Amino acid sequence: MKSIVITGHGGNEVVSLIQGEKPLRQPGHALVRMQVATLNRVDLYMRNSGAGITHKLPQVMGIDGAGIVEEVDASETDLTVGQRVTLYPAVMCGRCEFCQRGEGVLCNKIQYLGEHRDGTMAQWVSVPVQNALAIPDGLSFTDAAALCGNHLTAWRMLFTKARVQPGESVLIFGIGGGVSLAALQLAKLVGLTTFVTSRSADKLSRAAALGADHCIDSSRQDVAKTVLALTQGRGVDVVIENIGGDTWPQAMKSLVRGGRLVTCGATAGDQPPADLRRIFIRQLQIMGSTLGDLSEFRQLIAFVQKTGLRPVIDSTYPMEQIHTALDRLEAGEQFGKVVLSLQD
Structure with a gap:
């Protein structure tokens, strides 16, 4: 073979x-x-x-x-x-x-x-x-294979860790990557308001076509300031983050008081500033997540059958x-x- x-x-x-x-x-x-x-x-x-x-x-x-x-x-x-x-x-x-x-x-x-x-x-x-x-x-075989690594990771981040509810808002960094796109698809199907970031105008345009509510060009826009402006100073309920590095402070500043940040990666660096004062003063919740359990994979497959994702x-x-x-x-x-x- x-x-x-x-x-x-x-x-x-x-x-x-x-x-x-x-x-x-x-x-x-x-x-x-x-x-x-x-x-x-x-x-x-x-x-x-x-x-x-x-x-x-x-x-x-x-x-x-x-x-x-x-x-x-x-x-x-x-x-x-x-x-x-x-x-x-x-x-x-x-x-x-x-x-x-x-x-x-x-x-x-x-x-x-x-x-x-x-x-x-x-x-x-x-x-x-x-x-x-x-x-x-x-x-198809291709669709089924693509579900596991990315959609299962996004499923656990959104539903098991962040426990999102319809009507909440979520900021997803690095749209175009597998987990980020999966998170966008899942978030839209359960009624979340979605904010996505990318340095590529083409990727942002394609994300908008998939239903992203707000697209932020991180190459020329300050992500946190843009999110706060779009939410009238409130911030988002949840951040889905897998980049780390310089993205981390922007993720923290984009959250509403008591908001939840779920991370599954650190492609740009795993030692960002902790910003501990912001965490305890604003009572933020920081959660790590990797893949998902077999039971969650079965839930995801059933969800895909039901929704046609x-x-x-x-x-x-x-x-x-x-x-x-x-x-x-x-x-x-x-x-x-x-x-x-x-x-x-």
């Missing part, structure tokens, strides 16, 4: 398309013939350094993907051969205190596909059966063009998900 692996750390020179053996399925696992995988910022992180993430080289890249069940245990009752499935990328121990209380995403032995273990950019993948979820009719897809590449796909993601040129087609 073909797979895309990192053989070291650096740039695209450490990313290779190789021929290898199909993985051997373990008992309790499903062997999935993969159709598509999508790219995420963590793919760049693993290529560049993978610092702080325990992994062995060479390692198959890829966090999320979708395919067809090719083999399962004869006793398996939830999955059948030939079934279309999307993969949940977190493998939990099932035994720690967090797993036992139903918060598997906090598992202290959690392993992510494409980070701690081989990932989804391969023509076959073997995963525990609970990590393969049926794709609803009408949802479809992820925004930027572009699709064959496996042979993985370097081009990574370059597009790294340059921040994409608007939506960059997809890899895995079958010849």
Whole structure:
């Protein structure tokens, strides 16, 4: 089979398309013939350094993907051969205190596909059966694969962490990225007033076409001042942030008293000013979030079935063009998900 692996750390020179053996399925696992995988910022992180993430080289890249069940245990009752499935990328121990209380995403032995273990950019993948979820009719492999990393992350940020309510307002930084676009789509479907930022006029125009209520050009506008002007000095109820760095102070200043900030990334730096006085004087709530639980993924899939939501897809590449796909993601040129087609 073909797979895309990192053989070291650096740039695209450490990313290779190789021929290898199909993985051997373990008992309790499903062997999935993969159709598509999508790219995420963590793919760049693993290529560049993978610092702080325990992994062995060479390692198959890829966090999320979708395919067809090719083999399962004869006793398996939830999955059948030939079934279309999307993969949940977190493998939990099932035994720690967090797993036992139903918060598997906090598992202290959690392993992510494409980070701690081989990932989804391969023509076959073997995963525990609970990590393969049926794709609803009408949802393509590409749409189903794109849901997991970004929409599941945005789902947890909005509904589990921030607990948004219809009529509230949300500021979403960096529209065009996968999580930010997912947050915009979800927010509009539940009746939130949305503010989005970007340094690209084209991305802001496309966000407006998706229903964004207020679009802020962060290359020439002060985000916090603009938000306060648009809200008559009040600020927004919720901020969805995944950039860090110089964006952090703008995020804090944009919040209403008692507002909630949820962060899931730090692509521009992970050591911004804390601004502790603002936090305690204005009684702000700061929350971290990563991915989501299996139960949340099932809720998201049901929501997609009900509402007809479809992820925004930027572009699709064959496996042979993985370097081009990574370059597009790294340059921040994409608007939506960059997809890899895995079958010849």
